[in-house]
Amino acid sequence: MNLRNEILKLMDKNGRIDFQDMADMLDTDLETIKKTVKEMEEERVICGYTTLIDWDKVDVDERVTAMIEVRLTPQRSYGFDKIAERIYNYPEVKTVYLMSGTYDLMVILEGKTLKEISYFTSNRLAVIDAVIGTTTHFVLKKYKEHGKVLTEPVDRRMVVTP
Amino acid sequence: MRKDILSDKIVNIAPSGIRKFFDIVSEMPEAISLGVGEPDFDTPWKIREEAIYSLERGRTFYTSNAGLAELRQEVCEYVERQYDLHYHTKECVITIGGSEAIDIAFRAILNPGDEVIVVQPCFVSYAPCVILAGGTPVYLDLSVDTEFKLTVEALESVVTDKTKAIIMCFPNNPTGAIMTKEELEPIADFIKEKDLLVVTDEIYSELTYGSRHYSIAAFPDMKERSIVVSGFSKTFAMTGWRLGYALAPREIMRQMVKIHQFAIMAAPTISQYAAIQALTQCDDEVDEMREAYNQRRRYLLKAFERMGLDCFEAKGAFYMFPSIQEFGLTSDEFAMKLLEEEELAVVPGSAFGECGEGYIRISYAYSIQELKEALSRLERFITRLREKR
Numbered sequence: 001m002n003l004r005n006e007i008l009k010l011m012d013k014n015g016r017i018d019f020q021d022m023a024d025m026l027d028t029d030l031e032t033i034k035k036t037v038k039e040m041e042e043e044r045v046i047c048g049y050t051t052l053i054d055w056d057k058v059d060v061d062e063r064v065t066a067m068i069e070v071r072l073t074p075q076r077s078y079g080f081d082k083i084a085e086r087i088y089n090y091p092e093v094k095t096v097y098l099m100s101g102t103y104d105l106m107v108i109l110e111g112k113t114l115k116e117i118s119y120f121t122s123n124r125l126a127v128i129d130a131v132i133g134t135t136t137h138f139v140l141k142k143y144k145e146h147g148k149v150l151t152e153p154v155d156r157r158m159v160v161t162p
Numbered sequence: 163m164r165k166d167i168l169s170d171k172i173v174n175i176a177p178s179g180i181r182k183f184f185d186i187v188s189e190m191p192e193a194i195s196l197g198v199g200e201p202d203f204d205t206p207w208k209i210r211e212e213a214i215y216s217l218e219r220g221r222t223f224y225t226s227n228a229g230l231a232e233l234r235q236e237v238c239e240y241v242e243r244q245y246d247l248h249y250h251t252k253e254c255v256i257t258i259g260g261s262e263a264i265d266i267a268f269r270a271i272l273n274p275g276d277e278v279i280v281v282q283p284c285f286v287s288y289a290p291c292v293i294l295a296g297g298t299p300v301y302l303d304l305s306v307d308t309e310f311k312l313t314v315e316a317l318e319s320v321v322t323d324k325t326k327a328i329i330m331c332f333p334n335n336p337t338g339a340i341m342t343k344e345e346l347e348p349i350a351d352f353i354k355e356k357d358l359l360v361v362t363d364e365i366y367s368e369l370t371y372g373s374r375h376y377s378i379a380a381f382p383d384m385k386e387r388s389i390v391v392s393g394f395s396k397t398f399a400m401t402g403w404r405l406g407y408a409l410a411p412r413e414i415m416r417q418m419v420k421i422h423q424f425a426i427m428a429a430p431t432i433s434q435y436a437a438i439q440a441l442t443q444c445d446d447e448v449d450e451m452r453e454a455y456n457q458r459r460r461y462l463l464k465a466f467e468r469m470g471l472d473c474f475e476a477k478g479a480f481y482m483f484p485s486i487q488e489f490g491l492t493s494d495e496f497a498m499k500l501l502e503e504e505e506l507a508v509v510p511g512s513a514f515g516e517c518g519e520g521y522i523r524i525s526y527a528y529s530i531q532e533l534k535e536a537l538s539r540l541e542r543f544i545t546r547l548r549e550k551r
Contacts (some may be wrong), residue, residue: 010457021530024464025457159507160184160197162286162335
């Protein structure tokens with residue numbers, strides 16, 4: 001058993017898992033769990049903790065998720081990394097991936113209005129020299145995120161069975 | 163109206179001890195349960211998807227009595243791969259769950275007066291099936307002293323010249339006990355020496371922790387004496403699909419298929435197609451479920467240890483069988499009081515045979531969060547009981 005992997009698998013499913021519970025589940029002790037998690041935090045294996053939220057259930061202003069495909073010409077000696085950096089440094093950018101296939105970067109913006117996203121695309125992204133083109137997709141409905149279906153699970157089993 | 167409308171045989175069989183408990187719990191909507199004998203996982207989607215596809219394709223006809231040839235082939239290959247068991251498709255029948263397989267196994271081999279050693283604690287249906295098939299159950303009570311494992315000494319104490327067969331189940335429901343190859347070998351020798359048959363219920367065979375399951379039918383010369391019962395319910399979280407199978411030498415299988423043919427016709431076609439996916443495509447899903455069960459098992463063991471609740475380390479199925487003898491209550495009383503005071507349902511050990519008295523069965527087919535809440539109720543309850551004593 002690779003303890004680090006086991007811890008990560010459990011924390012990936014439940015970031016708030018109780019460390020003592022995790023120690024029991026993995027047949028080790030609390031101190032070992034604390035130490036291993038701390039190490040992984042320091043090594044940036046664990047980069048942070050977030051909460052999975054269904055914003056549709058929250059009464060707030062319009063929140064839009066946009067996925068923008070970005071096509072690039074790579075820069076000499078830097079490749080794509082420098083351009084990615086110029087994009088991911090904007091705080092409104094939630095996620096940036098380098099992709100294989102018909103485009104190069106996937107840029108995900110979240111929690112913004114349509115207006116703000118179109119502004120970002122035309123005035124921030126499109127003006128970067130290396131950017132050849134963008135295609136913006138808006139998310140209409142989220143069904144599943146981070147391995148979790150966003151509806152409540154129900155236990156349909158009978159309460160006692162042989 | 164005449165007075166003798168009912169069969170004495172069935173009237174004289176007591177209803178399952180779980181039944182009455184179930185009726186009470188059903189009236190308590192707030193109660194939480196550790197009483198379920200089925201996986202909490204959903205059937206893997208690829209299996210469900212295959213069933214939908216089968217429906218779309220209009221595969222809604224009967225299959226052959228013994229089951230789809232393709233599925234039987236996969237069953238034979240699966241048990242060869244996993245347990246080194248060598249069966250021909252003609253030695254395999256697809257049944258309505260493991261339960262039907264147990265029923266037709268006894269009906270195929272028993273004559274009036276034949277005794278069957280029923281190794282207890284065990285699943286509730288074994289003895290009734292023996293009786294309904296015209297045999298006589300002889301109960302063999304295991305104890306925690308052997309970690310609820312079967313021993314030759316125990317067998318010797320109940321075997322007679324009328325003994326025809328033994329029914330046993332490892333990994334065990336309700337104790338979670340398993341038996342290793344080394345522990346099974348003398349049992350197999352005993353069976354051969356006494357010229358007995360064995361009905362071996364291996365429905366939990368994929369759920370062992372720390373060692374691989376070994377089938378008693380895999381020892382030399384044991385195939386001809388064994389009826390292996392298994393199914394899809396526990397391994398692939400497919401309880402509601404009602405699909406199991408039995409493996410037996412041709413001579414026995416021919417009779418089993420005959421009974422199955424007259425009583426059942428054939429297992430559900432949609433379930434059978436889906437089961438092919440289960441056997442061929444779901445190794446990763448099964449590994450993942452096994453790992454989750456094992457984490458919960460360790461979690462429970464530690465929790466019992468902290469509560470000071472006496473429990474041997476079960477290494478199979480998804481059950482724990484802690485002792486409640488220190489509280490001076492019967493299993494029934496303990497479970498009822500726990501339900502009334504903390505709204506937590508567990509199954510009294512006595513529902514699985516007399517030797518289950520003094521124990522409760524705790525299922526860990528629940529998420530850690532659910533287990534945590536249930537355990538805090540259990541701990542509160544036993545703390546109160548201890549204070550009173």
